[in-house]
Amino acid sequence: MSRFRRRPAGWALALSLAATPAIAQDLRQTVAEAVVADIHTAFDDHPSRAVHAKGILLDGTFQAAEGARTLSSATLFDGETRRITGRFSDFTGFPDIADLSPDASPHGFGFKVHMVTEPDYDVVAHSFNGFPVATAAEFGAFMRAIGESRTATSHPTAVDTFLSGHPAASAFVMSPKPAPASFATTAYFGVNAFQYTNAAGEVVYIRYRLAPEAGQHNLDEAQAKLEANDYLQTEIAQRVEAAPIRFTWLAQIAEAGDVIDDPSIAWPESRRLVTLGTITLNAVTADPEVIDKDFLLLPGRTPDGMDVADPMLTARDDAYAVSFEGR
16 A cells, blocks of 8 residues: 555546547547636637746756665666756736736746757746645636636625635645745745656655746835836846846655655655756847747657656646647
């Protein structure tokens, strides 16, 4: 019996496991399309990403740490320096949201490690250690409730009702949202778990973290009032022009009893952290509008030595692909 906890299977997962591959794929596609439609209900149907629509691309490199190979045999960690494309972003699907808006948080950081002989490896993370819900279907319901509440004139609204029945979502909404000094002074959390297997066949379950070399810094209220709507985009461009930006990529290691398939439950801070490597960003991507339109991250696509532990990763891939087709 596994020492790690999993949620009881819901009806959709049970059906997908019992169905033929074709039926299971149809079900996944139906769920993905519904989730993206729900997100557009919350944030309007803009011809861009359904969520994290406002962002900026940067080019850089990834250099693996020696300790990464103790966790996973993936080629990604063989010590070669690899090119990456990273994207910092604001939350919501509004492409013109003010960086200072509380709704712009959690801020996102995703990156693509460009591989030569195998598919690229993609990572998505955001600035909140957790997620509002456990499943993609619940996230769709959350977004739908937000959309239905935007023009509500009486209470409780649909989102009030949703939050009252979902403590993790309420904590997500009510968490402090200070204005970051920079995308480069923000910590990011990959909330979905992976199974890592090393060359000896040893298995661990992990979640990602990205720790800024510059430390974590926020603006106070007086400083924030002086900033323009696009200050994070402007600041990161100026910062990377002056000097490289670095993050330490970490794996948080699960212990017995930790839930590995529910991103709404954060693991204890006492869990061991292993350094996977260093992300270095060197410049704003040239021709960013063209590149950004074709920039798709698929965090559930894994190489040998890694596997998906949280099924939401697969659901995210499906939803991102649907959103990508709508750009």
